[in-house]
Amino acid sequence: MSKKQIKTTVNGVEHEILVDSTWTLLETLRDQLKLTGTKEGCSNGNCGACTVMVDGKSSCSCLVLAPEANGREITTVEGLADHGHLTPVQDAFVDNSGLQCGFCTPGFMIATTALLNDNPHPTENEIRLKLAGNLCRCTGYDKIVRSVQDAAERLTKS
Amino acid sequence: MPNFDYEAPTSLSSALELLGQPGENRPLAGGTDVIDQLKSNRRNADLVVDLKRIPELLNIESNGSGLHIGSAVSCTEVHNFTAGNGGFAALAEASELVGSVHIQNRASVGGNVCNAAPSADTIPSLLIHEAVAHTASASGEREIPLIDFFAGPGQTVLEKGEILKELVLPTPSANTASAYLRFIPRNEMDIAVAGVGSLIEVDPSTNVVTKARIALASVAPTPVRAYAAEEFLEGTKIDADAIEKTADLAVGSAVPITDVRGSAEYRKELIRVLTKRTLTICLERLA
Numbered sequence: 001m002s003k004k005q006i007k008t009t010v011n012g013v014e015h016e017i018l019v020d021s022t023w024t025l026l027e028t029l030r031d032q033l034k035l036t037g038t039k040e041g042c043s044n045g046n047c048g049a050c051t052v053m054v055d056g057k058s059s060c061s062c063l064v065l066a067p068e069a070n071g072r073e074i075t076t077v078e079g080l081a082d083h084g085h086l087t088p089v090q091d092a093f094v095d096n097s098g099l100q101c102g103f104c105t106p107g108f109m110i111a112t113t114a115l116l117n118d119n120p121h122p123t124e125n126e127i128r129l130k131l132a133g134n135l136c137r138c139t140g141y142d143k144i145v146r147s148v149q150d151a152a153e154r155l156t157k158s
Numbered sequence: 159m160p161n162f163d164y165e166a167p168t169s170l171s172s173a174l175e176l177l178g179q180p181g182e183n184r185p186l187a188g189g190t191d192v193i194d195q196l197k198s199n200r201r202n203a204d205l206v207v208d209l210k211r212i213p214e215l216l217n218i219e220s221n222g223s224g225l226h227i228g229s230a231v232s233c234t235e236v237h238n239f240t241a242g243n244g245g246f247a248a249l250a251e252a253s254e255l256v257g258s259v260h261i262q263n264r265a266s267v268g269g270n271v272c273n274a275a276p277s278a279d280t281i282p283s284l285l286i287h288e289a290v291a292h293t294a295s296a297s298g299e300r301e302i303p304l305i306d307f308f309a310g311p312g313q314t315v316l317e318k319g320e321i322l323k324e325l326v327l328p329t330p331s332a333n334t335a336s337a338y339l340r341f342i343p344r345n346e347m348d349i350a351v352a353g354v355g356s357l358i359e360v361d362p363s364t365n366v367v368t369k370a371r372i373a374l375a376s377v378a379p380t381p382v383r384a385y386a387a388e389e390f391l392e393g394t395k396i397d398a399d400a401i402e403k404t405a406d407l408a409v410g411s412a413v414p415i416t417d418v419r420g421s422a423e424y425r426k427e428l429i430r431v432l433t434k435r436t437l438t439i440c441l442e443r444l445a
Contacts, residue, residue: 021164133258
């Protein structure tokens with residue numbers, strides 16, 4: 001088993017860390033950097049619980065090797081709020097009850113943020129299609145879709 | 159996970175040198191198939207060679223010799239490059255169907271090809287566009303028509319130490335249209351029960367088809383072309399009857415199995431329906 005020295009920026013903070021070649025980015029975030037907001041669900045790219053941004057693009061961190069993060073900028077759910085001030089996306093999910101147990105929520109926060117960065121005014125169909133990689137077993141998705149629509153409105157106004 | 163080492167070379171020559179060393183050396187592009195296969199012990203590796211720091215493999219461009227897609231270019235980038243550029247509509251459609259957005263951001267079209275799943279969504283659209291696989295190894299380069307690239311489910315003709323360098327698709331003529339459709343039992347995020355890519359070039363003055371290419375997914379051990387259907391359609395004036403007959407002929411090129419996703423009989427019917435629909439979309443696009 002070989003170790004790799006990597007330099008990676010996570011939520012704006014630069015880390016110089018030693019990672020195992022066979023670790024996933026998800027394992028490094030949770031077990032090494034103790035950023036446990038990012039969740040492990042299916043471990044094979046179906047559920048989206050582990051969604052983070054890599055250089056601004058939403059990715060399943062369970063399907064990224066830790067050494068691949070060298071020189072990349074990673075954003076996790078912990079990196080969204082600014083000093084305790086929730087982002088419009090986070091506020092919209094809170095106010096529209098876009099969650100129940102909350103396990104999928106960090107992934108939805110990142111996926112929604114990435115979606116609205118790319119497409120500030122998605123239709124309901126676009127929201128359902130672009131968030132299809134994030135599974136929620138509680139809400140039935142309706143309140144999540146409404147949260148995303150509300151988030152889009154809030155971001156337009158802000 | 160097996161116990162492997164990881165390298166991220168910044169030049170093609172150093173990648174080929176690493177991959178040519180003894181042992182099980184596995185190239186990594188998006189990793190959405192390979193990392194999952196390593197985790198579940200379906201593939202082994204002593205060394206994983208990350209190709210995403212090699213500039214020429216990350217390049218996508220259109221020039222006099224056609225559309226060049228570096229083997230590590232993501233599905234998202236291929237979609238963005240080809241969407242709105244009518245010439246490669248089928249590829250734009252297919253590259254937006256591979257898994258979720260999060261998968262498309264990482265997964266490369268080249269990786270979808272090298273993973274060689276009979277159900278791979280991007281392959282029929284590459285086949286109808288007559289893609290040529292340009293490969294490289296420490297001992298030289300090869301150009302392989304994509305139809306000859308697959309050896310079986312999950313198997314390609316790549317030799318040890320040889321990688322896909324780029325896919326090259328000739329620029330279609332102005333009177334050409336293409337489309338890709340697959341059937342899945344839900345709206346998104348699933349593996350094709352069957353898929354069809356169609357491309358036609360039509361003489362606008364006579365409505366006679368001057369070129370037809372039809373490729374099928376998930377109905378044989380490898381992606382296949384529907385040659386009999388293509389031969390019938392070429393030289394034929396395209397109308398509803400011609401489309402009907404072409405679709406019937408395409409079914410003859412499907413040799414599906416019955417599995418959890420669908421019965422062989424159902425898949426054949428899907429090929430008939432999807433061939434009709436893709437050809438109808440092509441006609442609409444030419445109108």
